[in-house]
Every structure is written in structure tokens, then in C-alpha cells.
Amino acid sequence: MSPILFWFFTILMLGFALAVVFNINPVASALSLVVSFIGLAALFFQLDANFIGTIQILVYAGAVMVLFLFIIMLLDLKAEQSRRLNLLAIVGGIAVIGVFVAQLIAVLHRFPGGNKPFPPLAASVDDVRSVGSALFTSFNLPFQVIGTLILVATIGVIVLSKRELK
């Protein structure tokens, strides 16, 4: 785990996440989100989670973001015209975020157990096999529940996108 790569991908991820929030144009936000997810996938690879990093790129940067861009272009959203900003909401939001970040830094400061480098691995990772065997043995029931959930979501999407709800 090289520190230079870690900080490079962390700054890439956080910078483009900020771009998602502050871009006026929804298409630019969606493309920033893709870059942010690729930075996050690189962090997963550095943590020896190759399977998770791969499905992060395939599912998020691929499928989910294509869906987002498709919907943005289907609805033909333009850049937002400037509206009268709700000052109370903005001040309140920034205050909540400030308290959250201060709390985060305080908690991490008082957590000496995490202030150690990662222990070395005993063997080379074979994580697709390990995740797969955990998925099909100890987590077999949740796996089937997830399958049912996806089926229900598919049916729900078809019902929702019908022209007339009768």
C-alpha cells in the first residue's frame, strides 16, 4: 500500500465528489461521479479487495451511471437556472456538515487502535473464491433474499414506467 497512490486516489475521489455537489449541470455531475467511483475502486484494489473493486467498476461506474445519464438525457434536464436560495437551509446544512466533520476528526483522534499500519497478508489473496464460498455457504439465505429483491425491483420498475397506472 503505497502512501503516494493512496493520497492520489483519495484526493481524486474526494475532489470529484465535491464536483458532483457543486456542478450546475447534471451531466457534468454524473460524469464527475464516474471518476469518483473509479478512484474509490482503486482504493479497494489497494486494500486487496480485487473482487469488490471490479464489481464497483462494473456495477457503479458502468451500469448505474449509464442509467443515471440515460434518465438525465431522457428528461432533457438543462443546467438549473438560478433560484432564490433558501438561506436558512444553506446555513443549517453547512452547520450540520461542520459538526459532522469535527466529530469525525475528534473520534478518529481518540482511536489509537486504528493508528497502526495494515498487517501483512499471510498468503496471496484468492478473494473471488473466498467471497464466493462465503456467499454460497454461510450467506446462502441472504443471497436468495437478495435475488428475490431484484426480481421485485424489476417488476416494480416495469409497473412504474407504464404510461397509465390503472
Added chain:
Amino acid sequence: MVTLNDYLLASGLLFAIGFAGVLLRRNIIIIFMCLELMLNAANLSLVAFSRFNLGINGLPDYNAQVFVFFIITVAAAEVAVGLAIIVALYRSRQTTHVEDINSLKF
């Protein structure tokens, strides 16, 4: 040297950025993207803990990675349903601005 706290800090900041987007932006699609950022921040800390707490065989704890797999699956289903709802909403109201959708507001 990269420590666990660095990863937790990165994850917490990513969560804070997503949270800021949900609180500050008024376009419902951007709010939805920021929700995805928050889910991914949780995934990053789960994977970091999985790599930090090695199992008895000296390999990462794969139960956490199965959990991350479930989160990604549920998030993908949620995006599909959520975007279908946004399309249905746009058809009836011609807006994606949350302040224009106030018929349930007291």
C-alpha cells in the same frame, strides 16, 4: 505509512460530501447521486476493516466483503426503482426540483 485511520478519514469525508449534497442541492437527481456517494463511503470503511482485521488464516475477513456485495446489489436495485419513480414524477409534474413538489406539505 497508510493507517486504518487514514482510510476511515477518507470514508468519513466522502460521507460528509454526500451528506452536504443531499442537504444543499435541490435537484432530485443530484440528491440521488449524493445518496450513492454515502453508500459507497460505508463500503470503503467496511473493506478497510476487512483488510485490517485478518482472519485466523492470515487473509482478510471475507464476511465484510460479502456484506459490501449485498450493499452494492441493494443500491443497484434502489437506483432502478428510484429513477423509475423520478421519471413517473417528471411525467406528472414536469419538474425535478424538490421545492416544486409540495402538495404533501402542511
